[in-house]
Structure formats: C-alpha cells, structure tokens
Amino acid sequence: MPIEYYIFLCLTLFSIGVIGVLTRRNAIIVFMCVELMLNAVNLLLVAFSKMNYAAAQAMSPTTTAGIDAQVFVFFIMVVAAAEVSIGLAIIVMIYRNTHSIDINFLNRLKN
Amino acid sequence: MNTLEILFFALSALAIVSAVMVLISKNPIHSVLWLILVFFAISGHYILLNAQFLAIVNIIVYAGAIMVLFLFVMMLMNVKKDKEPQKQLLVKLVGVIAGGSFLTLLIALVKQNTSFNGREVLMKEGSIGLIHPLGQALFTDYVVPFEISSVLFLSAMVGAVIIGKK
Numbered sequence: 001m002p003i004e005y006y007i008f009l010c011l012t013l014f015s016i017g018v019i020g021v022l023t024r025r026n027a028i029i030v031f032m033c034v035e036l037m038l039n040a041v042n043l044l045l046v047a048f049s050k051m052n053y054a055a056a057q058a059m060s061p062t063t064t065a066g067i068d069a070q071v072f073v074f075f076i077m078v079v080a081a082a083e084v085s086i087g088l089a090i091i092v093m094i095y096r097n098t099h100s101i102d103i104n105f106l107n108r109l110k111n
Numbered sequence: 112m113n114t115l116e117i118l119f120f121a122l123s124a125l126a127i128v129s130a131v132m133v134l135i136s137k138n139p140i141h142s143v144l145w146l147i148l149v150f151f152a153i154s155g156h157y158i159l160l161n162a163q164f165l166a167i168v169n170i171i172v173y174a175g176a177i178m179v180l181f182l183f184v185m186m187l188m189n190v191k192k193d194k195e196p197q198k199q200l201l202v203k204l205v206g207v208i209a210g211g212s213f214l215t216l217l218i219a220l221v222k223q224n225t226s227f228n229g230r231e232v233l234m235k236e237g238s239i240g241l242i243h244p245l246g247q248a249l250f251t252d253y254v255v256p257f258e259i260s261s262v263l264f265l266s267a268m269v270g271a272v273i274i275g276k277k
Binding site: 001002003004005006007008009011012013015016017018019020022023024026028029031032033035036039042043046047049050051053054055057064065066067068070071073074075077078079080081082083084085086088089090091092093095101 | 115116119123126127130131133134139142143146149150153156157160161162164165168169172173176177180181184185187188202203205206207209210211213214217218221227229230231232233234237239240244245248249252253256260263264267268270271274275
C-alpha cells in the first residue's frame with residue numbers, strides 16, 4: 001500500500017477534528033475532537049514505522065528499524081489517558097460552578 | 112483489487128464517515144458512540160499493519176477506558192440536547208472553510224513532495240508490532256520513560272481527585 005494513502009486518510013481525520021474544535025460549543029465534544037486528532041497522528045506514526053521497516057528489511061532481514069515509532073505511539077496513548085482524566089475533572093468542575101458546559105461561558109475567565 | 116485494498120478502503124470509509132457523524136449528530140451520547148466506531152476502525156488499520164499490540168491497546172485504552180469515562184461524565188451531567196446552544200451559521204461556515212482549506216493545503220504539500228514517491232508500507236508482515244520485540248524495546252531502551260510515565264499517572268490520579276473533590 002503506498003504511503004500516500006495513509007497520509008491522505010490521516011490528514012482527513014485530523015482536519016475533521018480541527019473542524020469539530022472550531023464549530024462545536026459543547027466542551028466535551030471539543031475534547032473528543034482533540035482525541036480524534038491524536039488518533040490520526042498515531043495511525044500516521046505506525047504507517048511511517050512500517051514504511052521504514054520495509055526499507056530496512058531489504059538490507060537485513062532481522063532489523064528492528066521502526067520499532068521506536070510504535071513505542072512512541074504507546075507513550076502517546078499513556079499521556080492521552082492521563083490528559084483525559086484531568087480534563088474531564090476540570091469540565092465537571094466547570095459544570096458544577098456554571099451549570100453549563102458551553103465553552104463560550106469560559107470567556108469570563110479573562111476578568 | 113485484492114483483499115487487502117478492499118479492507119483498507121472499507122476501514123478508511125468507516126473511519127471518515129463515523130468521524131463526520133461525530134460532528135453532525137445533535138445528541139452528545141451519539142457522538143461518543145460514533146467516536147468509539149472511529150477507534151475500532153483505527154484498530155482495524157493497526158491489525159492490517161500487523162501492529163497487534165497497538166491494536167489491542169487502542170481498543171482497551173481508548174474504546175474501553177477513555178470513552179467509557181466520557182459516557183459516564185456525560186450521563187452524570189445529564190446534558191439535554193436542546194440545551195446546547197448552537198453556534199451561529201456564519202461561525203460554523205467559517206470553521207468548515209478554515210478546516211477545508213487546511214486540508215487542501217496539506218494535501219497539496221504532500222502531492223508536491225517527491226520523497227514519498229514509490230514508498231510502500233509493509234502490510235500484514237513484519238515482526239516489529241508484536242508483543243515480544245516491543246516489550247524488549249520498552250524495558251531496555253525505554254525503561255526510564257516508562258517509569259516516568261508511571262509517576263505521571265500517579266500525579267494525574269492525585270490531580271483528578273483534588274480537582275473533583277472541592
């Protein structure tokens with residue numbers, strides 16, 4: 001499979017996430033769109049790791065080139081899990097104080 | 112067109128359609144369910160790339176833990192779908208135009224770049240995505256970041272409890 005197909009797929013998913021962040025007002029949906037962008041990047045990292053592995057395998061069959069990218073994806077998932085727990089706690093606090101999760105309410109933070 | 116290409120395009124179409132449905136569904140619960148479908152499609156892509164460990168971890172962590180947390184918080188808040196005020200049409204239109212031009216720009220950049228020409232992704236073969244090589248890399252070369260990430264988890268846990276308590 002050519003690498004361009006994966007790049008186009010991941011760019012499309014990432015742009016859908018960007019559009020969601022720009023157009024929705026529900027804080028949880030905005031947060032979910034950020035998760036969607038993270039996943040698009042993860043898929044692209046794995047595709048690039050297999051691309052580099054295919055090139056290195058032609059030289060030596062026992063190579064482990066490209067394994068760093070998959071370890072990287074694992075760490076991205078770890079950090080995303082920690083980020084979600086903190087972010088949802090913050091959203092619950094906002095809801096408890098304002099009884100709304102509309103992100104336009106957050107412009108009162110500037111006062 | 113062989114089986115691999117059919118699977119690739121079917122999973123890609125599923126991922127993109129579900130991602131669009133996340134944006135356009137009015138009920139936030141439905142958005143969460145569509146996003147779970149996106150994650151399953153991405154896990155299918157990992158399996159096609161023979162990254163079995165990441166496919167399982169993606170299902171367990173994202174579809175299993177994170178999305179259940181989202182659903183739980185959403186049901187806890189009991190957000191009515193008619194209570195969410197919609198953005199004005201102009202703002203939505205500007206958002207879609209900005210995102211679309213971002214996508215067009217990036218696709219044009221990739222198409223212009225010649226260093227990707229003829230580079231193939233190795234499908235359904237290769238051992239680097241299996242648990243044994245990944246575990247060996249994780250506990251030899253990456254053991255310090257692994258331990259640091261456990262400290263990160265501990266601090267995230269304490270932070271979430273402190274934020275949620277008052």
